[in-house]
Amino acid sequence: MMAAEPKSKQKRLGRGLSALIGEVEGVSSYSEEGESTSPPVSEASTIAIKDIRPNPQQPRRHFAEAELAELAESIRAKGVLQAILVRPDPKDETKYQIIAGERRWRAAKQAGLAEIPATIRALDELELLEIGIIENVQRTDLNPIEEAEAYGALMKRFGRTQEGLAESVGKSRAHIANTIRLLNLSETARNHLREGRITAGHARAALGAPDPDAVVAMAVQKNLNVRDVEKLVKNTKTDGSMDAIAKKVTANEKDVDTEALEADLSRALGLAVDIRHKTSGGELRIKYRDLEQLDDLCRKLTAKRGS
Structure with missing residues (x-):
């Protein structure tokens, strides 16, 4: 089993990725002294969509077609307003691999664009995987299984601990533990x-x-x-x-006749009624909120006997 990374390295990596997320969103990150804490990134430029490949470690596997169509329509009308983040493809130096923004890239393709604004940044495999997780988790874009599988990959492939993951993605350790349980x-x-x-x-x-x-x-x-x-x-x-x-x-389970009878009794009594019928009898439950409702119910149930 791979040893866990030193805590100082995990913190540094988490901060660097958070800074990258800030850049993708167009927000700069600064230290308390006022200096930029973001890693150096090239200026955004346009890259041919055909030269861009999805990130094979992308935690998000499902992209809702309706949402993509809606985004594609917006892109047709206004263009891509926010650059995606890419890195040189390690297997083909003439191509690029998406770090963040695959949804925008897919929608741009669907909208018929030939190029898309992109910022190029050199990242290693761990940074590529972790920034994909952070980007999606912070935007609640992952379904629970995608999130669990992403956390599992970070722990298995890179020796990350639950504490380190919690710090990097801004979640509690309990959330990380409960999510990873889903892998069972x-x-x-x-x-x-x-x-x-x-x-x-x-x-x-x-x-x-x-x-x-x-x-x-x-x-x-x-x-x-x-x-x-x-x-x-x-x-x-x-x-x-x-x-x-x-x-x-x-x-x-209640049949239609039982549900109708419940509704009739509820209207007559002005209270919620629950009929639980079994093969050998059953129960009739009438729910009241306070003693006043109970008194009123008793008067209704004894009205005929007293008349």
Whole structure:
């Protein structure tokens, strides 16, 4: 296993990348003495779009087509307002590799542009990967799995620690740890998370079950919320059988007639009503907010008997 980098180097790298992010955004970075702390970068120039390649270490894998189309339309009308950041392609000195701004580059291609404004900067592999993560994480552009995979790559390939990552990307160590846990999901469960069929909260709860895949599948099928998944996981630890749990979940589903009856009773009583029907009877729950509502409910329920 690769040794962790010295903390001083991690801090320096993090600051340098933050400065680069500032430059990409058109904001200068200065020290307390008023001197620029940003690494030297060439002036922005135009580069042929065909000579630019995506970053193979780009953490973000999914680009929403609707958002790209909207950005492409804006570029057609106003041009590319912010230069992308590139480096010379290490495999072809006549080409360039994107450091930050792949979404703009894709949209510019879609808009039919032949050239795009770009700033050229020489970065090594670690800086390339980390700035890709920082750029996306700071803009909340990554889905949870992309973020987890990016953190995992930094730790596996470059020996970064959770503490070092937290400092570099501006997240808490707990956030880093919880995100990296998602890498324990199977590829099927990861795809559900990538596609937005479940949230990171669903996934983290499911990881506590003996069979996370079965829990995730049921959460997707039954459209369960996070609290439902937490209860499901708790039940699997006691009952053990997903088949038994599935029957309980199915039993808790309400048909149209039950929902209509709940609505009728709720209108009549002026309170929320919950009917839980089972094969051997069931429960009728009426929710009240305070004693005044309870008194009013008692008067309504005893009105006929007293008349």
